[in-house]
Structure formats: structure tokens, C-alpha cells
Amino acid sequence: MNYLNDIRQSVSRWIESVTEKSFDANSVGIDFCKKEFEGDFTILIFPLTKIIGKAPEQIAQQCGDHLLAESKISSFNVVKGFLNISLPDSFWLNELEQINTIDLLTRIRKNCTPSSYLIEFCSPNTNKPLHLGHIRNIAIGWSNYKILKALGHDVDTTQVINDRGIAICKSMLAWKKFGNGETPTSTSMKGDHFVGQYYVLFENKFRQEYSEWQQTEQAKTLFSNISKTDSETDFFREYKNDYFNQYSLLGKEAKEMLLAWEAGDQEVRALWSRMNQWVYEGFGQTFEQLGVRFDSNYYESETYLLGKDIVDDGLKRGVFYRNHDQSVWIDLTDVGLDKKIILRSDGTSVYITQDLGTAVKRHEHFKKQNYVYVVGDEQDYHFKVLFETLKKLNVEFSAGLKHLSYGMVELTTGKMKSREGTIVDADDLMQEVIEEASEGAMERGELAELSLEEKNQIFYKIGMSALKYFILKVNYKKRMIFNPKESVDMQGNTGPYIVNAYVRIQSILRKAGEVENWSISQIPIHPQEKVVITQLLDYPSVLQETAELLDPSKLANYCYALAKDFHKYYHDCRILNAETQELKKYRIALCKNVSQTLEHGMECLGISMPERM
RNA sequence: GGUUCCGUAGCUCAGCUGGAUAGAGCAUCUGCCUUCUAAGCAGAGGGUCUUUGGUUCGAAUCCAAACGGAAUCACCA
Numbered sequence A: 001m002n003y004l005n006d007i008r009q010s011v012s013r014w015i016e017s018v019t020e021k022s023f024d025a026n027s028v029g030i031d032f033c034k035k036e037f038e039g040d041f042t043i044l045i046f047p048l049t050k051i052i053g054k055a056p057e058q059i060a061q062q063c064g065d066h067l068l069a070e071s072k073i074s075s076f077n078v079v080k081g082f083l084n085i086s087l088p089d090s091f092w093l094n095e096l097e098q099i100n101t102i103d104l105l106t107r108i109r110k111n112c113t114p115s116s117y118l119i120e121f122c123s124p125n126t127n128k129p130l131h132l133g134h135i136r137n138i139a140i141g142w143s144n145y146k147i148l149k150a151l152g153h154d155v156d157t158t159q160v161i162n163d164r165g166i167a168i169c170k171s172m173l174a175w176k177k178f179g180n181g182e183t184p185t186s187t188s189m190k191g192d193h194f195v196g197q198y199y200v201l202f203e204n205k206f207r208q209e210y211s212e213w214q215q216t217e218q219a220k221t222l223f224s225n226i227s228k229t230d231s232e233t234d235f236f237r238e239y240k241n242d243y244f245n246q247y248s249l250l251g252k253e254a255k256e257m258l259l260a261w262e263a264g265d266q267e268v269r270a271l272w273s274r275m276n277q278w279v280y281e282g283f284g285q286t287f288e289q290l291g292v293r294f295d296s297n298y299y300e301s302e303t304y305l306l307g308k309d310i311v312d313d314g315l316k317r318g319v320f321y322r323n324h325d326q327s328v329w330i331d332l333t334d335v336g337l338d339k340k341i342i343l344r345s346d347g348t349s350v351y352i353t354q355d356l357g358t359a360v361k362r363h364e365h366f367k368k369q370n371y372v373y374v375v376g377d378e379q380d381y382h383f384k385v386l387f388e389t390l391k392k393l394n395v396e397f398s399a400g401l402k403h404l405s406y407g408m409v410e411l412t413t414g415k416m417k418s419r420e421g422t423i424v425d426a427d428d429l430m431q432e433v434i435e436e437a438s439e440g441a442m443e444r445g446e447l448a449e450l451s452l453e454e455k456n457q458i459f460y461k462i463g464m465s466a467l468k469y470f471i472l473k474v475n476y477k478k479r480m481i482f483n484p485k486e487s488v489d490m491q492g493n494t495g496p497y498i499v500n501a502y503v504r505i506q507s508i509l510r511k512a513g514e515v516e517n518w519s520i521s522q523i524p525i526h527p528q529e530k531v532v533i534t535q536l537l538d539y540p541s542v543l544q545e546t547a548e549l550l551d552p553s554k555l556a557n558y559c560y561a562l563a564k565d566f567h568k569y570y571h572d573c574r575i576l577n578a579e580t581q582e583l584k585k586y587r588i589a590l591c592k593n594v595s596q597t598l599e600h601g602m603e604c605l606g607i608s609m610p611e612r613m
Numbered sequence B: 001g002g003u004u005c006c007g008u009a010g011c012u013c014a015g016c017u018g019g020a021u022a023g024a025g026c027a028u029c030u031g032c033c034u035u036c037u038a039a040g041c042a043g044a045g046g047g048u049c050u051u052u053g054g055u056u057c058g059a060a061u062c063c064a065a066a067c068g069g070a071a072u073c074a075c076c077a
Helices: A002-019 A048-052 A056-069 A089-101 A104-109 A132-150 A166-178 A191-213 A217-226 A232-238 A240-246 A249-263 A266-290 A308-316 A351-366 A377-392 A426-444 A452-472 A495-512 A527-549 A552-572 A581-604
Strands: A030-032 A041-044 A075-079 A082-086 A116-120 A154-161 A296-299 A320-322 A328-331 A339-343 A370-376 A401-406 A409-411 A480-482
Touching (some): A002 A030, A002 A041, A002 A056, A056 A082, A089 A527, A104 A527, A116 A351, A132 A266, A132 A370, A132 A527, A132 A552, A132 A581, A154 A351, A166 A191, A191 A240, A191 A249, A217 A232, A240 A249, A249 A266, A266 A426, A308 A320, A308 A328, A308 A351, A339 A377, A351 A370, A351 A377, A377 A401, A452 A495, A495 A581, A527 A581, A552 A581
Parallel strands (some): A116 A370, A154 A296, A370 A401, A409 A480
Antiparallel strands (some): A030 A041, A041 A082, A075 A082, A320 A328, A328 A339
16 A cells, blocks of 8 residues: 555654654554444554554544644544544546656566566376366466566466377377277367377276276285285275286286387387377367467476486585485485485386476576466475475575475265266366356346357357356465356356446447546545555555466455446446536546556456356 | 474465564455446454563564474385
């Protein structure tokens, strides 16, 4: 509430004159006045009792008299240690004049020191399509990108695509064995879904093979020899991975394929690129639908061997040490973590090896001050280890590393599990929410005269606003319970509610036509207008706080609050039919500001709004 | 067991740099469309802010412990 600095200064000067000691104006506590009390703002007097040494009511009274004498306020009242002040109409008119004349970008970038960021998010595996978890990840990553960008920072987006490994080999193998040469085109399927289908097929075939194997003598002997439980079911559930690695024919074939891939086998590589290409085409459509893009992609197939030179360097400098079996480790017990392996005894990489390599390579490339990794909180420990390791390696960018750790998305029925078919597919979900939006819009019938294409564009925007807002309004750190029914809600605290406020203003502005600029004059201010102006004045600091915390839910909640205040205003006050021309011009100016702020805020959440609905 | 995160209305969430009678939405009930888009507005009911201590004039907010839940502690990614 920087716009109250004048009041703060005045209060602190008064305190100084009473106590004859210096007093920091910034520590004057001012809050919005509660609805139940009369006044615009409330000055907290309690903290001053010790300094001044009088009863709170007495201080409040004297402070109020002082402000009144200096004409800073129009009236005040005292309730216990609360000094409720009302500001003169001229204050509100001046503030509105300010936001009217000073460009929004200038206002939000005030006191903002430009910095640079690389934001990594999404980071999919290429063996299956994107799901709800990715949507949360992408919504958070993209929104932070938009917010930081809006504040004038230099920001790039990137993702690491996990395009190699056993998983994609499973899809490849299943396609090779059972695919009969089908392609996404021949089956009219989206490429990522097509490839994902073969991953599922592999798993099914494998499970079938496994359950048949469980009937063999070999399996039964194994069970009686090594099982610690009496339950065959429990044992074989636990044993699945070992079976895959030791006995499974399909497992053997998949692993051979992985080895062939690593050896650069031409046929395997060709199949691999072909199938990954299908997946990328599918992902591309999903990204487009989500309205996001990446400035760069890192492919694991190109980075998985990185990091070995860093291991050598770390060994030389004594940051890492070599175990007797030749594996390489780092001791992080001094920072409260464990000893962690950096390189296997056979010299091959582990997860963190390539992450170290990728981090260093990226910095060579981008030279950013901040590197934000949008990755689920299940990997908190990994990132602690990664960052501590980089710190010990003394890389110059270690201070700017940040794991934006978001909570997992769960369904009302529990976790999403592919085995139980409870994965919420990203494309399906978007489809569903857009359909819901179109049904609602058709019922309302506001769009009757528009073309089909225009209508579809609007349904799409409304639907996506519902979905994205639903996800972003929750603080990213929190584990999120996703109720599909609520995600398509269009009423109450939802994206469409905010869109509706914006659309109402657009409708007014269309009807108003060209209106000459409003200039300050004697205008009676409606209480709800004070609320709306206050909210508008708050926008720059909300945006800056959002950026500082990398927490879009702050901004989402602000947008809702502003929309809510506007809806009430719209209900309370006539705009086009205002009592006088001056009042009408002023109200339209206010509406324009609300509209602009909503549009900017929602844009920063990655939500673009339609002009009508 | 160690570490980290979480516990606010029936449900989903705000509020947490300490301030007045703890807020929204959904769901339930009641009003308001011949006037700028009713995806709206107004109202009703619904709470020992997990518990217990502590700090303070004042605690949902800070500290400690307990209870409950989650994640992680792989030569998996």
C-alpha cells in the first residue's frame, strides 16, 4: 500500500514530535478497515503504546486530530487501539487519475530490478501422453514465466524430454511385435496416445507372461525358497521387477533393445526416432492447446552422458571420492544429507550425474542468474542433493538454483494409478472442460449471431480459463485434491467468474463507443468505488509479491477478488446510465482500468479471455 | 527410524512479515432479471482454526511437544 506513504510520513512525524525520537514511517501499520466499522483504512495504534507511553485510545485520538489538522483525512473514529480513518474524495480521484495516466507496465515495474531466469517445467517421458500432473506442472511453470516476463525480467522456458530408456523401449518393442505396421495416421490417433497405447500393451502382455510364469515349477520353487511371506500374491507383487530383469522373455527383449539403442544400432535408432517423432507431434498439439511454448528443449538422449567431466573435476578437487569398488560418491553429511553416489562402479551415470552435467551445460549456454526447476515435491531430496553438490563444486550459479516443488495432484478417490486406469489424461480433460463451457454458453444464448468458428474460440477460452484457474488458485506447495466435477464448474470462485467480469466490461465499452477522457472534477464517490480503486492500486505489489514467491495462486486470488468487487460494483452502480455525463465518463474510466488489470493478471496466469461469452 | 511438508466450515481452499466478531466458493435454504451479459447480486444456516503448553496487551498466524496424514531416505527417473 505504497499509495498511503503520505499518511505514514505524517504519522511518523507526529510520533517523532511527541517522543523526540526518530521513527521509521514504514513501520506504521495500516490495514484496510473492516466492513463492520466506518472508515477506509485503519491505523494500528497498539504497537505505539510502549513508545509513547499512553493508553491506546488516547494516542489514537491525538493521532487522528493531527491527521485531520494536516488535512490528510476527512474524518476518523477510534475503537480501542484502532484508528479508523476516512480519506477525502480527492484522494480517490487522484489515485484513479494516476492509474489512468501512468502506463500499467510502468506501474508494475516500479522498484523492480531486472534479473534473468531459466524456467524448466513439464519434462515429459515420451512413452505416454501428458496427464493431469503435467497440467499442474505446466500451468505453474508457464504462469511464473509470464509473471516474471511482465515485470521486465529476461526469462526463457525450457524442458528436459526423457526420450530414452527402458520405458520407450517397451513401447517400441510392443509396436514391433504387435503393431502390424500401424501408424498414428493409419489409425487417426494422436501420436503420443498412439505410442502410449503400445506402452500399455507391453505392460499387459508382460503381466500375462508373468502370471503364466507364476504357475511354473520354477516360480513355485522360488516362492517357497525365498519368500518371507506366506501370501503368494504379496510375494509375486513384490517380485515383479526381479522377474522382469531375470526371467521375463519380454523383459529380456526390451533390455536388449535398450542395449542396442545405446550401442547405436541403426534399426533400433530409426524406430526410436520414428516413434518419438509421433510423440512430439502429439505433445505439440497439447502444448498448443495449453497455450505454452518452450524456448529450448533438452533431450535426455543427448544429455545422459553429460556430467562425467564434472565427476573427474570433482574428484581432482577432492569434492568427490572414489570407493574401493570404483564408484564415485559425495559426502553431504555435513549439510544434513547422506553420502550419495555420483557415478556407478561400472562407470555409468546415475540420475544426478546427468543433472549435474545438464545444469553446467545450460549455464554455459544461458548465463542466467536464476534457474527454476518446476518438479514435484517427491523429488525434494534429489534437488537438495543436486544443489548442495553444485554448491560444493563452487559453480558460480549455485545461489540462483531453485526447486519449485509443487504438491502431487490426487483424485478424490486417491492417487492416480495407471494400473487402475485412474490417470486423468490431459487432452481428455481439456476436451471435457471445453464441452462443459460450450453447453453453458449455448444455454445462455448470448453468442447466437456469431460464426461457429468464433463460438468455438470462445468455448475454448472459457473452458481453459476454468481449468487453469482451478489449478492455479491453489498454492503450489499444497498437495491438491482434484475433483473433476468441480474443475468444470463455471460459477463462484472460478475462471469463468473472472472472465464474466471482464466480458461485462467489454460489453459496456462496446456500447459506450468513443468516450472522451475523464478529467478530475467534483464527483461523488460510491463506497464500492473506493473498494475497486483500492484493489486496483494494490495490483503492482501483488504482482511483485507473486513473482518473489513464484506463487501464481497469489495472483489468481487477487484476480478473483477484483472480479468480485467489480461484480458488486456493477450491481450497485449504473455505468452507462449514470446520473451525469461526468460521472459516466469517470465510471467508464474505472471500468477500463478494471478490465485492463484483469486482462493483464489473467494473461500472467496463462489465461486469455474472450470479449463475450 | 531419520529428514521434509501438511492439519482452518460437510467438501475444496484463502487468511499465516502477530491485531477488531476467522473469510470465499461448492453443497442446502430464501429473495432479486420489461433497465449496462443472472457464468451475476443480496441474505440464512454451518467453526473448541488437530491437541496441549509457551512468548505477547493481543496467537489460526511465532516457538515447543504430542497426535494424525503425505513424500522421501535406490548403483530408479
